[in-house]
Amino acid sequence: MGSLSNEPFDQFLDSLKQAGVVIRNESELRERLAEVQRWRSAFATLASNGRVLGIRFESRSSGVNEAEIYRAFDRFEFPKSLRAAFAASLKAEH
Numbered sequence: 001m002g003s004l005s006n007e008p009f010d011q012f013l014d015s016l017k018q019a020g021v022v023i024r025n026e027s028e029l030r031e032r033l034a035e036v037q038r039w040r041s042a043f044a045t046l047a048s049n050g051r052v053l054g055i056r057f058e059s060r061s062s063g064v065n066e067a068e069i070y071r072a073f074d075r076f077e078f079p080k081s082l083r084a085a086f087a088a089s090l091k092a093e094h
Contacts, residue, residue: 009039012076016057019068021090025054044082047089059090 013023013030023029029046032053033039046055066087073083 008076009033009043012043012072015072015075016069019066019072020060020062020064021069022058022060024056024058025050028053029055040076040078044078047082047086057086057090064090 010030013026013033017023029043029050032046033042036042046053047057050056064087069087069090070083073080073086
């Protein structure tokens, strides 16, 4: 497998961070996504159920740019229902 910096999920996670998302236990998340071929499906599972592994997504204290989050999800071809649930979960954290 190539370096993580060349993986599409790496670009996706970087897009989320640029939009103001803080990823707790990011190294664990990246490691798990690197192990699978269907990283989008794995991301959806970990976004919903990753707390047991310490994987959490939170908004920065300055907030998140919801439009940028939506663009990242669209660019990487996630279902609209997942992007909406992800954005809602960030709001629920505060």
